Amino acid sequence: xxxxxxxxxxxxxxxxxxxxxxxxxxxxxxxxxxxxxxxxxxxxxxxxxxxxxxxxxxxxxxxxxxxxxxxxxxxxxxxxxxxxxxxxxxxxxxxxxxxxxxxxxxxxxxxxxxxxxxxxxxxxxxxxxxxxxxxxxxxxxxxxxxxxxxxxxxxxxxxxxxxxxxxxxxxxxxxxxxxxxxxxxxxxxxxxxxxxxxxxxxxxxxxxxxxxxxxxxx
Numbered sequence: 001x002x003x004x005x006x007x008x009x010x011x012x013x014x015x016x017x018x019x020x021x022x023x024x025x026x027x028x029x030x031x032x033x034x035x036x037x038x039x040x041x042x043x044x045x046x047x048x049x050x051x052x053x054x055x056x057x058x059x060x061x062x063x064x065x066x067x068x069x070x071x072x073x074x075x076x077x078x079x080x081x082x083x084x085x086x087x088x089x090x091x092x093x094x095x096x097x098x099x100x101x102x103x104x105x106x107x108x109x110x111x112x113x114x115x116x117x118x119x120x121x122x123x124x125x126x127x128x129x130x131x132x133x134x135x136x137x138x139x140x141x142x143x144x145x146x147x148x149x150x151x152x153x154x155x156x157x158x159x160x161x162x163x164x165x166x167x168x169x170x171x172x173x174x175x176x177x178x179x180x181x182x183x184x185x186x187x188x189x190x191x192x193x194x195x196x197x198x199x200x201x202x203x204x205x206x207x208x209x210x211x212x213x214x215x216x217x218x
Contacts, residue, residue, distance in 0.1 A: 029192045033199050040203050047151045047210060057144020062215020064129060066120050070212040073113050080109035081201045084194045091187045096177055103174035110167035117160055155207055162200050169193055
């Protein structure tokens with residue numbers, strides 16, 4: 001058995017013991033996630049206000065989104081969240097090879113999400129639905145449709161940025177797991193990465209119905 005994966009993590013000088021270090025790291029991550037929630041909360045609040053003010057135009061615009069791809073993307077993120085949770089559990093049980101593959105699978109699913117989102121953006125560009133770059137819609141609802149897609153690109157764009165960051169971090173962690181950097185007594189970093197990824201998924205759970213489904217209701 002690899003002794004490296006069983007040893008306790010090194011304790012930085014500002015901490016008394018590994019428990020205090022772990023609690024401080026966890027608190028720091030939760031504070032970071034709280035700021036992210038506030039950030040996305042402002043975007044969702046803006047979207048909600050604009051939707052109330054321009055309900056008909058937003059409903060028309062929502063029906064222009066690709067619900068099939070949006071649904072697949074949702075399923076992909078939900079599966080990836082399960083994989084990373086199982087990956088953390090595998091590390092705790094000292095199943096390093098399995099954990100490495102689970103983290104790599106999470107990263108791969110994140111990449112597939114970004115690729116599908118890229119196809120969505122390309123389709124919308126071809127349909128002239130990109131405000132400020134190529135927007136050519138007519139009719140009474142055109143201003144509301146343009147506003148919808150402005151918010152759509154802000155929300156999904158920032159979410160995709162978070163997915164990209166998660167993909168890189170989780171991919172690096174998968175390699176480090178395979179090299180024995182983590183084990184049953186040393187996995188706080190993996191838990192924090194999983195928390196971040198779960199936030200990314202939770203944000204999308206709000207994005208999906210708000211952007212893709214509500215306009216198709218009724």
